[in-house]
Amino acid sequence: MKILVLNCGSSSIKYQLFEMGEKKVMVKGIIEKIGLKGSYMEYEKEGSPEVIFEGDILDHQGGIEYILGVMISEKHGCIKNLDEINAIGHRVAHGGEKFTESVFIDSEVKKDIDKASELAPLHNPPNLKGILAMDALLPKVPQVAVFDTAFHQTMPDKAFMYAAPYTLYKKYGIRRYGFHGTSYRFVAQRACESLGVAIDSQKIVACHLGNGASITAIKHGKSVDTSMGLTPVEGLMMGTRTGDLDLGVLLFLMEKEEIGIDASRTLINKHSGMLGISGVSSDMREIEIAVEQGNERARIGLDMYAYRIKKYIGAYAAAMGGIDVLIFTGGIGENDDIVRRLATEELEYLGIVIDHTKNNGLRKREANIHADNSKVKVMVIPTDEEFVIAQDTLNIVNSL
């Protein structure tokens, strides 16, 4: 069965075509600058050189038409005709409180995704555009929505509520939703498979450390708390986002710096985090080089970054009444041995002991990095959200 996975952003579309029988990616790529001058499409087919297609790409539907057009072309194609595509899986950012799992997309689901746009105004509308475009182009092919927030819908109210007036929760849905859900579901399952343990017996803390970073407490296979909130700015320190910040600081700055909502949004999302503290970069590799060269602000940034992860590990161990598995994933989690080391230092009392020979230099590869005497299993698991979307799509389509 061939499944096309789409992740539509405001001016981009990421795509992958999976052959599920062979668990193989046939083609993948991205379209950038939709509706803008200089739009292009990157296209990678297994065993062939990468191709860049340049030209006007007017909208999402036009972009998807080109993706399909190239896939069935003689020169670069990987399928003979569009009938070979059996299903389409869409990544959808926000499912609100309605969606607790992936769903087959019908007209009601489309309405609900549209309704959740209020909570994710930058992400849900383009997701929906992708769905509508496929409706028009391949109307007979089933589509499935996989929500970034769905995995966290198992959180108890004590974890997802904010201590703001309850009426605002009812009025606007102000609460913690969390993100990276697809990634957490994948790495938690994968870790338990690899360890040969039942997921419903495990207390897992998983750190998704990428450009955006979050951490989740997964008890017996269910998310019970996560660090990102209504928006992806809460929680851990990130490349350019503040993470947790005293609300009073923002109010103080708005008054002192005489800035409005737009500049405040830019301040907490783009000027802060590692970039804001170090003044060097938002890229952890550059930060670590600067630390080696004695840059004091870079050192503070790195220490803060790791310290916040450590605080959350402790908090989530407390929330779950213990911890059995600690997982690192995402670009930094998978590649950065320094962050993994700093974030787990002095956690022996919790039963977390890293084997530095296993940790040092480990990049982009699944491995256990705990010492033999570590009570807690510590693992690095490369995430694969697109595969989860394809897998969910397959399961739902098979059950139709």
Next chain:
Amino acid sequence: MKEKIVEQIENYALSKKERPKVQFAQIGVVGAGTTGQRIILMIATKGIEVIFLDLSQEKIDQTYREMAEELDSRIEHWGMTSGDKRAVLSRIKGTTEYKDFKDCDLVIESILSKVREFSVEIRKNIFKKIEEVVGRHAIIATNSTTTVITELSSELVHKDRCVSLHFSTTAPGANVVEVVRGLHTTEDICDGINKFTTLIDKIPISVDESPGLISVRLFVALIGEACDVLMEGVASKENIDLTMKNGLGLPLGPFEMADKIGLDKVVRWMDNLHKEFGDLKYKPSPLIKKLVRANRLGRKSGKGFYSYDDHGNKVIEKVKTSSCN
């Protein structure tokens, strides 16, 4: 390095029907004074390419410098990052030749004009030059509020393509655009303009053809009255501004706003509206005229009703907030 092949995407369209080009991919702006620059940055910030025309290469270089300074100030005030600044400036190109507007879907005239009668002729001429080089679909607009669009379009071959497009650039975060259709403007052109304003995240406000539109006509009446209140000794300028800000919730008081707009521009607005309507309420206040004669033009010259430092920040003078003590 990994091998990469570059091809044209048009050859791979699913349907063979001819695809429309991306509309509003490139916008032209004639004149890059204070307002022109704000318009250029407003559009380029939204990811659209802008070509601006100015009188000489020196002027173009100066415009680049001033826009870079403006963006630096936004970075300093957390409004954008240095990466954003590079991206915005890379979308802006200066030229001295009209022919470079040939691929523009919309060209906005935003020149500085001192005398109304003269300015109408200059603007008409600019419209004609634009029409000579752009495609049939292109829209030609003026940012002028006190000139009538039907008059400006009167000598064009295709009069239907003209609109007046007044951007509110004075208040930070303002996102309305007053859109005026002339006598000949077609529904298609209005739809196109609505599409463009939505593309740059602005709200189009449809206005009937009338000098001063909404914003200028009401502001001119306000500043005129504020000057009268000041001249009659009813209250100090600081207290008038404070009352309007604090009491009525305006972001800037009338004098602060006039300084920000530029007092020379305010006088021109008043002159134009006074001539157009003949109503004394629009007559330029002698107080503002006096300041303009002394080259106290507001923020841009460092002095107007108030004094400003090199960064355009108001120099706080000791203010007496009450006359009762």
